[in-house]
Amino acid sequence: MHGELRDRSGPPAHDRAMSRKAAMSGWIGSTLEYYDFAIYGQAAALVFPAVFFPSEDPTVALIASLATYAVGYVARPLGAFVLGSWGDRHGRKNVLVLAMMLMGVSTLAVGLLPTYGQVGLLAPALLVLLRLVQGFAVAGELGGASAMIVEHAPADRRGFYASFSLQGTQAGSILAAASFIPLSALLSDQAFQTWGWRIPFLLSFVVIVAGYLIRRRVAETPVFLEEAARDAAPKAPVLAVVRESGGTIVRCVLMALANVVGTTVVVFGTAYATNEAYGVGMSAATYLWLPLAANVAAVVLIPSFGKLSDRVGRRPLMIVGPLSAGVLSFAYLYAVGQANVVLTVVLAILMFGVLYQLWNATFASYFQELFPTRHRVTGFAVSQNVGLMLVAFLPSVFAFIAPPGSTNVPLVIGGLTFLLCVVSAIAAWSAPETARTDLRDLDGPAPAAGSTGTASRVEVGTA
Template sequence: MTVTHRRDLSTSPQPGSTPTTGQKDPKKAAMSGWIGSALEYYDFALYSLAATLLFPTIFFPTENPTVGIIASLATYAVGYVSRPLGAVILGAYGDRHGRKQVLVFAMLLMGFATFAVGLLPTYGQVGLLAPVLLVILRLIQGFAVAGELGGASAMIVEHSPDARRGFFASFSLQGTQVGSILATAVLIPLAALLPEEQFHSWGWRLPFLLSAVVIIAGYVIRRRVEEPPAYLAQSEDATAKRRFPLVDLLRTHPWVLVRCVIMTFTNVIGMATLIFGVSFATQKSYGIGFSSSEFLWVTLAANVAAVLTIPLFGALSDKIGRRTLMVAGGIAGGLLTVGYLWAIEQRSLPLVFVCVVIVQGILFQMWNATFATFFQEQFPMRMRVTGFAVSQNIGLMIASFFPSLFTAIAPPGSANIPLVIGLTTLGICLVSAVATLLSSDTKGKSLEDLETR
């Protein structure tokens, strides 16, 4: 089914409208996406770090260290289990009622859930109730974040000129990295300055309680950006409003959805480096011996490098196409994961820094800076938020179990861990690359041209 729109609807003010609602404003949309994603992913990244560094002993104490690590990493994965449901519900809300509305709601919900984590009792205080409450709040986090990147990148793509969509949309991805930097930057001084006993008893709570700022800032920031003019024009179509986006998506674009899910598996690079890699380096059961504070700096270095490279790769994707960068970055990043884990095994912190910047800060960002624009371009406007959110979050839900899988196939005491995990990562990246090559190339096409597919 095709949907067409008059080009002047997306570029010219309509009678009775204000300039802000009748004209594209890519800079304002990109800034809103950047700030909002930074605040929301601060919350999500904070939990990811705590799941590897703190929660195995606080919420999952056990005599078997492998079980404790797997249980903690599984709660990290639980946050992705609820993401497909959030993608369906929040995606439909964003497609039918507006990108701005879903972004405000998602951020407020995320801020509430993360703040509540900071108030949770520990396993030592209330027993099994503690991990149960933790899992519930992680499910809420996953539900909320499912609508963030889909809504933000859709808004930016629809506000942007065709020749610079990749550049402007990359800022929402840069915002996610800034959020990770903020989470790491808050944990580093606490881990370094507080005695370990105090850090594990109450110091870890402070970064979660700071999420109260998100609840306030999120509302103020997201309420100020306007809906894309082309979306406002389409929203007046009564026929489009009657369709439920997920049903429309499954009926008209099922194989596009499947390919985008598989492409999302490229996130295995981050799972291998910044999730499993941190556990491999710092958990006593693996015997490597790096401290939590050292690997907070490693994570920070990777995210700082990503902040610098994401806009460059976004702009480059406008010049040479998205698929080239996604395939090259995914395969190379998967291959060099072996070297990164080997550097950890050699206990060489300088080499670890070099490898994580190359793998996570450069190669993976060739894919990460580009995929949001590429995914948005695969779906028409009437289902764009839903198509992106459902495909990304189903893919991430599956990929989120990779760290636990890695721990199961390469537990403490096993041999050749870098090779086993690295080659597994490469194999998954190769499958994702095939899905990318089978997808339509969007280079040089306007959103109006893509709308008619």
């Protein structure tokens, strides 16, 4: 499928200024989009139960509010199919502008929604609809951004440049986690519940303006334009990627199971440590700041790990990262069970903020390189978002197999986490190395024009 992979450490001339501009565009865009996507999670826990889901039972209101948060992940595979296909047919630049506009407008609209007390059930219905649009939009962000960066970057620096889009996702999560802290501290509870929570959403107007100005200034990638000139774009990229790169999709979905590390550390770890039924009794404040500290470590380390993948290859980091983080899951959960706050924080930062980032900093460039140009955005988006959707169900699975009252939580959940990390590592081991290889070698021969699944022409336009 990929053809013979020939190492070319000395690529042809590249516009390094455009490479840097593409990387900066990816960083800013990912930061803003993931800020938008993540502030919803903060609001869903802090204010949405009272604002959109009034109930005599606060537990029911909270569950309903958090369910709308999960809806965003359900919409991501659909967004991956649609926006991935758009990016492969109309261009990387085009899909990035479209995705950011969708995200910015939908998030801004959340900040303008009427409350349940004003319009009744229409309020939560509109909230769910906008969350679906958010999930749809964010599904196209990382696939389009990393494709734009990888295709502009020199072969020997693709890992380094592509890592900036991942650094942006972590920076966006930090901004989202921190956005409500000053508002909740400075405003009264009534003011915060009434209008203060809307401010982070209304700031999404910046996303709309920045997305248009920043991403319109980045040129379309040379390899995509070459595909356009050869009329090689598939009419139905989803069908083409399944037919031509089905095995690669399966490998990438399995590699994406490494995201279980974040689920174990942050999602299940929070419930295990703070839920009264588990009896650990750790302070909830610890788990307010713990993900923030881990993400700060990630932001610092991601570019270095991306650069390391250019030197030693993608596969070693894709294997070592999940395996080492998976091994530490036993110790991390044991520390939580013992209510050892210092050891818990140290292991969480090491497991999620350091070791997992070996994988996280590398997978964007690796997944992009595994798919040919003609359906690169679709292949990446589908693989990433299907993998994320599978991982999204794991907190429920963890709670089912190790419910409150269980005496062997570290062994059971640690064992399942490690097993999924092993599956991810094996999938990476079975895939070819792609670092420092020219993208034209990675593309392999394109199907003949006019054959099943190809278009007679490629549509290149602007959003």
